[in-house]
Amino acid sequence: MTGQVPGPPWPPEEKPERIRDEDEALRTLDALLPGLAEGAGQRDADRTLPHAQIDRLSRAGLYALTVPAALGGADVGVPTLTEVFRRLSAADPNLGQIPHSHYVFLEALRLRGTPEQQRRFFGEVLEGARYANAQTERGGRTITDDVTVLAPDPTRPGRYRLTGEKFYATGSLFAHRLLVRAVLPAPRPDGSADKAIAFVPADAPGVSVQDDWDAMGQRTTGSGTVRLHDVAVPAEDVVPFTSIFDSPTVYGAFAQVLHAAIDAGIARAALDAAVLAVAGARPWFEAGGQKASDDPLLVQTAGEAEITVRAAEALLREAAVLVGIAREAPGPDTTEQASISTAVAKVAAGRAAVEASSVLFELAGTRSAQRSGNLSRFWRDARTHTLHDPARWKVQHIGRHLLDGVAPPRHGQI
Numbered sequence: 001m002t003g004q005v006p007g008p009p010w011p012p013e014e015k016p017e018r019i020r021d022e023d024e025a026l027r028t029l030d031a032l033l034p035g036l037a038e039g040a041g042q043r044d045a046d047r048t049l050p051h052a053q054i055d056r057l058s059r060a061g062l063y064a065l066t067v068p069a070a071l072g073g074a075d076v077g078v079p080t081l082t083e084v085f086r087r088l089s090a091a092d093p094n095l096g097q098i099p100h101s102h103y104v105f106l107e108a109l110r111l112r113g114t115p116e117q118q119r120r121f122f123g124e125v126l127e128g129a130r131y132a133n134a135q136t137e138r139g140g141r142t143i144t145d146d147v148t149v150l151a152p153d154p155t156r157p158g159r160y161r162l163t164g165e166k167f168y169a170t171g172s173l174f175a176h177r178l179l180v181r182a183v184l185p186a187p188r189p190d191g192s193a194d195k196a197i198a199f200v201p202a203d204a205p206g207v208s209v210q211d212d213w214d215a216m217g218q219r220t221t222g223s224g225t226v227r228l229h230d231v232a233v234p235a236e237d238v239v240p241f242t243s244i245f246d247s248p249t250v251y252g253a254f255a256q257v258l259h260a261a262i263d264a265g266i267a268r269a270a271l272d273a274a275v276l277a278v279a280g281a282r283p284w285f286e287a288g289g290q291k292a293s294d295d296p297l298l299v300q301t302a303g304e305a306e307i308t309v310r311a312a313e314a315l316l317r318e319a320a321v322l323v324g325i326a327r328e329a330p331g332p333d334t335t336e337q338a339s340i341s342t343a344v345a346k347v348a349a350g351r352a353a354v355e356a357s358s359v360l361f362e363l364a365g366t367r368s369a370q371r372s373g374n375l376s377r378f379w380r381d382a383r384t385h386t387l388h389d390p391a392r393w394k395v396q397h398i399g400r401h402l403l404d405g406v407a408p409p410r411h412g413q414i
Contacts, residue, residue: 089265
């Protein structure tokens, strides 16, 4: 499916619930999970976008978990938010990835937004607003190169005009606002580009959201193309971005630990699917048993996979705790430990997701390859999501930190 897609209506017809604390957040999610998981395989097969499922999450208050308590939110900690993403991704990895950039950019708002911007945008989120990223461009030498510029409007002081094209805009088809990364006209003192985030209504004149995401996995994340043509942006809707990395923060680790949670969720979901498939599989004739799980070699393979997945889950929990600590007390030491631990967790979770979704077929046998079961979606989701940023560079930073005590760089990928 391609073409321009209208965004959801604003304000929402139904006001969302208010989640008060972390325990309520997990209880609320757990009550929704069976319904969210139902039909996930068919949605993937048909590429049916999960509008109804995202609306359920919104109405339940699960898009407002990190709104500060002073502004009326639950202000849940990083460990709880990470667990929300892991459980949600185990139900449907697409549903886990869709709100990722929403929460990451709310972290940017927390770090660099003015009090008035925080009051207004966090207030929108409490009222049911969903945000999505419009960051990456295809034309630059690397993914960090942007040509989309927030150009001053010569006819109206205090306003910008925004023109550009963004790709892989995950969640954009479900969003009320698109958070567009763009270059400011004046460079930084060192000559580098100074970037900001423009909080743009998805239905603003000049905005076009295309449903053209055609990847093999994560097929229903709404990660299409966003086109911006001479879009008017008030200065009060622009939040600094580059300066986030001027001092120690866990902005990058915060984003990455949620990515790791998505991978860990995929890994657990694939292994759960393997267990169900083995229960209905025939034993290999040489094993001599009455059922597939009587085969000691199959049992060995399953046990090894469980160790891999549990290790990733444990590393994820450890990283989430350290990110939470550094988020509350940022400094060179706390942020360094949080970033390295998150890099370890992200590599382990990515490996677990790809391995578990592959082992699934080895455990379940030939019939598991039939298209009707759509068990390939776990591997396709894992392989697609783990391409988000290369694990090899995380391993490099981990090794340099171990051997020479080199601190990881400050950017959004670690």
